[in-house]
Amino acid sequence: MKCILVGDQAVGKTTLAALFQTRKYNKNYNPMLDDIMKKTIKHNSHKIQFNLWDCSNTNLYDLVRPYMYHDTDVVLVCYSVDNKISLNNTGTKWIPEIKKYLPGIPFILVGLKSDLQFEKDSVTENEAKIVAQRFHAQTNIFSSALNNYNINLLFSTAIQISLNNQTPYTLNYLNADQK
Ligand SMILES: Nc1nc2c(ncn2[C@@H]2O[C@H](COP(=O)(O)OP(=O)(O)OP(=O)(O)O)[C@@H](O)[C@H]2O)c(=O)[nH]1
Numbered sequence: 779m780k781c782i783l784v785g786d787q788a789v790g791k792t793t794l795a796a797l798f799q800t801r802k803y804n805k806n807y808n809p810m811l812d813d814i815m816k817k818t819i820k821h822n823s824h825k826i827q828f829n830l831w832d833c834s835n836t837n838l839y840d841l842v843r844p845y846m847y848h849d850t851d852v853v854l855v856c857y858s859v860d861n862k863i864s865l866n867n868t869g870t871k872w873i874p875e876i877k878k879y880l881p882g883i884p885f886i887l888v889g890l891k892s893d894l895q896f897e898k899d900s901v902t903e904n905e906a907k908i909v910a911q912r913f914h915a916q917t918n919i920f921s922s923a924l925n926n927y928n929i930n931l932l933f934s935t936a937i938q939i940s941l942n943n944q945t946p947y948t949l950n951y952l953n954a955d956q957k
Pocket residue numbers: 785786787788789790791792793794804805808809810834835836890891892893894921922923924925
């Protein structure tokens with residue numbers, strides 16, 4: 779099962795990925811590190827590997843990034859709640875890019891750093907909802923790695939969407955692997 783993180787620079791993707799892997803907030807995490815975080819989850823008594831890919835946003839990577847998209851089951855399109863431009867860029871850059879390279883693949887619109895949602899000029903839940911509806915996101919979730927807010931909800935939703943998006947063949951294969 780493959781889930782990718784995309785979104786503007788510094789919105790908190792790597793911090794989220796690190797939290798997913800280690801279950802604790804690490805503000806010293808190396809922000810340059812692109813990585814694949816792996817976790818085995820149980821589904822109906824079968825083990826499934828959930829792979830979270832942290833796709834770098836560096837412009838240099840614009841040409842190579844699409845190669846990382848292959849075989850994705852679900853996308854987390856991220857922006858930072860304290861940065862309206864990053865929300866705007868989901869609609870102008872990130873969602874069009876995944877619709878181009880991953881047509882029909884479901885995505886969640888994710889507002890990271892939700893601990894900053896009451897700061898001046900931050901994104902409101904209503905603004906996020908409008909973007910999510912306009913671009914047909916499966917859902918939209920505010921979360922904070924700092925406060926560990928909605929992190930479980932975010933990944934359990936992503937896993938559920940991935941499962942629904944698996945072809946029967948893949949699921950059979952995974953189940954057979956356990957025997
Ligand atoms: N307040 C707050 N800050 C956060 C949170 N998550 C990450 N940050 C901070 O935001 C900054 C950027 O985080 P990264 O995880 O490196 O962001 P990124 O999206 O991976 O950035 P690039 O790899 O450059 O695209 C760091 O200083 C983090 O400590 C959060 O939930 N709340």
